[in-house]
Amino acid sequence: MEIPGVETITGSIPEGEEPLDRTEAGYGQGLDLASPFGMALVSATAARGTLPVPFLVQGEQTNLSEDPAPVDPQAIDELRQLMAAVTGPGGTAGGLSAGGDIRGKTGEAEINGGSHAWFTGYRVDDDIAFATLVVLGGGSEAAVAVTDRMLLNLDTPAP
Numbered sequence: 001m002e003i004p005g006v007e008t009i010t011g012s013i014p015e016g017e018e019p020l021d022r023t024e025a026g027y028g029q030g031l032d033l034a035s036p037f038g039m040a041l042v043s044a045t046a047a048r049g050t051l052p053v054p055f056l057v058q059g060e061q062t063n064l065s066e067d068p069a070p071v072d073p074q075a076i077d078e079l080r081q082l083m084a085a086v087t088g089p090g091g092t093a094g095g096l097s098a099g100g101d102i103r104g105k106t107g108e109a110e111i112n113g114g115s116h117a118w119f120t121g122y123r124v125d126d127d128i129a130f131a132t133l134v135v136l137g138g139g140s141e142a143a144v145a146v147t148d149r150m151l152l153n154l155d156t157p158a159p
Helices: 019-026 036-048 073-087 141-155
Strands: 102-111 114-123 128-134
Touching: 036 073, 036 102, 036 114, 036 128, 073 102, 073 114, 102 141, 114 141, 128 141
Parallel strands: none
Antiparallel strands: 102 114, 114 128
């Protein structure tokens, strides 16, 4: 995907040649790579039901490297339910104080020396999808807190 005004990567999941590599790829570890931009696209796709074509500058054309395949509506419905459970009571992001129907997925990206905290999702009530990455933030709580503050700030009228 080429977006005028910004360089992007969405991520990659290598097949792996060894059984351990393939196993780790299956649950998001090993050599898997995800970017906040790519995760925001995942959340925006869940919200919309189809992959949106993002742009940075009004009137500038985003060039897709390939035509995205349609997403199975049943898979979208199941993803939405799973993301609602994450932000619902007892979920890993169940303590959000921002308003609206927020759905998401939390996680940590483990690296040597610690882990990065991340949270991606969308708010049903408006046209916003997000991905928050806190470098060396540890557990996902850090990314959830940053996102909650962002959404609260968006909801607070300017003075």
